[in-house]
Amino acid sequence: MAALFVRSALCAQRQQAHLPVVARLLTSTTAARRATKTPKGSSAAPLAASATTNTARMHLPSFSNEELAEMVENRKVSVHKLETLLEDTQRAVDVRRMVTQRALAKDGNIKNADTAMDDLPHGEFDYRGFYDSIHGTNCEAVIGYMPVPVGVVGPLVVNGQTFRVPMATTEGALLASTNRGCRAITMSDGATSVILKNGMTRAPLVRVPSVAYAAEMKAWIESPENKQALTNAFNSTTRFGRLQDIDVRIAGRNVYVRFACHCGDAMGMNMVTKGTVEALALLNEHFPEAQMIALSGNVCSDKKAAAINWVEGRGRSVVCETILKKNVVENLLHTTVDDMIFVNQNKNLIGSAVAGSLGGFNAHAANIVAALFIATGNDPAQVIESSQCITVLEKEGEDLHMSVSMPSIEIGTVGGGTSLPAQAAALKMLGCQGANREATGANADTLAHVVASSVLAGEISLIAALATNDLLKAHIDLNRKTSSPAEQAQEAVASNTSSAAATGHPSATTTRGMHTSSVVGHAITFGHPSTGGPLNARAASSSAEQAIYYAPGTRLSTFAASGPALPHSVSSSAASADEYGSDGPMLPVP
Numbered sequence: 201m202a203a204l205f206v207r208s209a210l211c212a213q214r215q216q217a218h219l220p221v222v223a224r225l226l227t228s229t230t231a232a233r234r235a236t237k238t239p240k241g242s243s244a245a246p247l248a249a250s251a252t253t254n255t256a257r258m259h260l261p262s263f264s265n266e267e268l269a270e271m272v273e274n275r276k277v278s279v280h281k282l283e284t285l286l287e288d289t290q291r292a293v294d295v296r297r298m299v300t301q302r303a304l305a306k307d308g309n310i311k312n313a314d315t316a317m318d319d320l321p322h323g324e325f326d327y328r329g330f331y332d333s334i335h336g337t338n339c340e341a342v343i344g345y346m347p348v349p350v351g352v353v354g355p356l357v358v359n360g361q362t363f364r365v366p367m368a369t370t371e372g373a374l375l376a377s378t379n380r381g382c383r384a385i386t387m388s389d390g391a392t393s394v395i396l397k398n399g400m401t402r403a404p405l406v407r408v409p410s411v412a413y414a415a416e417m418k419a420w421i422e423s424p425e426n427k428q429a430l431t432n433a434f435n436s437t438t439r440f441g442r443l444q445d446i447d448v449r450i451a452g453r454n455v456y457v458r459f460a461c462h463c464g465d466a467m468g469m470n471m472v473t474k475g476t477v478e479a480l481a482l483l484n485e486h487f488p489e490a491q492m493i494a495l496s497g498n499v500c501s502d503k504k505a506a507a508i509n510w511v512e513g514r515g516r517s518v519v520c521e522t523i524l525k526k527n528v529v530e531n532l533l534h535t536t537v538d539d540m541i542f543v544n545q546n547k548n549l550i551g552s553a554v555a556g557s558l559g560g561f562n563a564h565a566a567n568i569v570a571a572l573f574i575a576t577g578n579d580p581a582q583v584i585e586s587s588q589c590i591t592v593l594e595k596e597g598e599d600l601h602m603s604v605s606m607p608s609i610e611i612g613t614v615g616g617g618t619s620l621p622a623q624a625a626a627l628k629m630l631g632c633q634g635a636n637r638e639a640t641g642a643n644a645d646t647l648a649h650v651v652a653s654s655v656l657a658g659e660i661s662l663i664a665a666l667a668t669n670d671l672l673k674a675h676i677d678l679n680r681k682t683s684s685p686a687e688q689a690q691e692a693v694a695s696n697t698s699s700a701a702a703t704g705h706p707s708a709t710t711t712r713g714m715h716t717s718s719v720v721g722h723a724i725t726f727g728h729p730s731t732g733g734p735l736n737a738r739a740a741s742s743s744a745e746q747a748i749y750y751a752p753g754t755r756l757s758t759f760a761a762s763g764p765a766l767p768h769s770v771s772s773s774a775a776s777a778d779e780y781g782s783d784g785p786m787l788p789v790p
């Protein structure tokens with residue numbers, strides 16, 4: 201891809217400085233192409249090896265951040281490759297922030313787009329202010345802080361709104377994958393998300409003298425008049441919480457009273473617990489022999505896998521759908537509608553059934569939920585129920601209808617960690633920080649839609665990657681460090697320059713299935729269609745692509761025979777320390 205930036209010596213001297221940057225870039229690229237053009241059938245050496253290359257090569261670092269941002273916006277430079285091309289990770293972050301901030305302003309979705317990201321640390325960090333803000337609220341016995349990288353995916357179009365979604369993770373490949381899914385959704389006219397139910401729950405354990413007493417208590421609570429009295433007591437403790445339902449379960453002499461509350465923009469665990477105490481006081485007046493054993497009796501059920509959340513819902517119950525166009529599935533995801541349905545059915549539905557899964561009928565909803573919870577200051581321990589999800593794929597004509605149903609997304613935009621400056625910045629990027637003053641709960645609703653649609657994006661990309669057998673390759677590429685950005689840049693220059701000699705286009709080398717293929721024109725074909733970018737050129741490039749594509753059901757022997765594309769050899773002894781500093785003895789072979 202670096203061949204795109206091959207510039208003539210004339211250009212390098214900036215004699216064209218008066219031209220807009222993109223025009224300069226195109227002119228210089230054309231000049232470079234002309235300089236390297238060889239007659240058909242000529243055996244001239246590839247560009248990388250020629251003398252012309254060395255003088256003509258021009259690296260991106262010579263451009264200003266403003267110019268680089270413009271190139272990214274004009275799809276002349278891939279925003280994903282900035283670290284490698286600039287050989288400077290901090291600058292890459294700066295340019296990406298500039299691009300993201302300008303995109304937020306252009307989307308027109310949020311107020312104060314130019315300052316939304318200001319408090320998301322990316323360099324200097326006000327640790328004193330941070331310690332002040334967490335004291336007495338978020339953590340005790342503090343000894344420091346844990347930096348977790350935050351990336352951004354999108355544009356993601358949901359319910360007609362465009363989002364740039366911040367995600368905090370240390371799992372390489374997760375953002376690349378979710379981003380691909382966002383692109384697939386947005387290229388297919390967006391996603392639609394609906395909230396079916398909203399009720400954060402707390403179920404105290406009340407102990408009574410007999411099962412008859414328990415039944416009497418249940419009947420009393422369920423009478424409309426008493427239910428209203430309990431509701432009034434509950435609601436008296438909060439300006440924003442509104443009790444929705446009371447569900448009573450009995451096990452012998454144990455009574456579990458499950459209060460479900462609409463908590464406005466808060467996730468609401470403190471809020472609902474406070475309301476519960478007041479309602480129990482009233483209950484106790486009528487049932488003096490009842491004893492409160494535990495304020496949480498686990499029927500809530502908080503921070504544990506439980507069927508009650510899966511069936512009844514907890515927090516917001518959300519369903520989100522999209523119809524992926526056939527050409528998007530084929531050209532962007534490199535697979536087919538039928539293959540994705542086949543993988544989903546046999547993995548997410550049957551596989552999860554065989555595993556006895558509880559709300560885990562999905563590929564990796566938890567990945568996206570966790571990254572979004574950490575970025576937005578939501579409680580990561582609630583990922584367990586918030587990521588319960590069933591992913592359904594069905595044919596819609598020749599296209600693919602895809603949905604995620606998530607009955608228990610527990611999130612808030614006020615309370616807990618959401619008001620810390622960095623986390624609040626992530627919420628500002630989504631246009632839903634803090635309390636919604638026009639419609640209480642609308643900000644948390646927005647966040648729930650973002651969570652569900654981002655999960656949908658993650659499902660799309662991972663199911664496709666499994667269908668094309670790309671999972672391991674993606675993780676070896678993006679989850680393990682093999683070389684420094686500078687070394688990667690040199691590799692990129694070498695591989696792209698030689699390819700450019702033959703084609704006049706930059707290229708990217710990629711592996712699909714168990715083979716490696718060279719994708720021509722990759723670097724100038726990225727870019728979102730919503731901003732006028734074309735489809736990934738890979739499908740168009742590709743008779744070779746056909747040869748390396750494995751449909752689900754490919755015989756295992758075919759993989760083996762096709763030769764390894766991944767590093768797979770291990771030495772019998774660990775002679776020197778690896779990148780993890782591990783040079784200890786290997787485990788004995790059983």
Ligand SMILES: CC(C)(COP(=O)([O-])OP(=O)([O-])OC[C@H]1O[C@@H](n2cnc3c(N)ncnc32)[C@H](O)[C@@H]1OP(=O)([O-])[O-])[C@@H](O)C(=O)NCCC(=O)NCCSC(=O)C[C@@](C)(O)CC(=O)[O-]
Pocket residue numbers: 278280373374375376377378379380381383532533534563564567661662665670671674675710725726727728736
């Ligand atoms: C890695 C890809 C996306 C490559 O996929 P690709 O099709 O080769 O990518 P591409 O280079 O052709 O780019 C296509 C688009 O992908 C995105 N993309 C591509 N690269 C980047 C990047 N660096 N940064 C940001 N976005 C990126 C981006 O949207 C890009 O479009 P563009 O913007 O260029 O026009 C694909 O192979 C993939 O999605 N693999 C799956 C990886 C994955 O989903 N990992 C999740 C974790 S797996 C796990 O933890 C759970 C598991 C698996 O155990 C659960 C289970 O049991 O199933």
Ligand SMILES: NC(=O)C1=CN([C@@H]2O[C@H](COP(=O)(O)OP(=O)(O)OC[C@H]3O[C@@H](n4cnc5c(N)ncnc54)[C@H](OP(=O)(O)O)[C@@H]3O)[C@@H](O)[C@H]2O)C=CC1
Pocket residue numbers: 437438439440441463464465466467468469470471472473502579612614615616617634635636640641
């Ligand atoms: N207590 C427990 O058992 C558990 C607690 N947690 C922790 O609880 C915290 C979250 O509790 P949560 O109750 O959400 O947060 P908070 O305890 O911070 O309470 C939310 C506060 O925001 C106020 N508020 C202002 N505007 C709004 C609005 N628009 N909508 C809703 N509330 C508004 C509420 O007012 P008002 O007082 O009038 O309601 C309330 O004081 C997290 O730190 C989480 O980790 C997690 C699990 C269990």
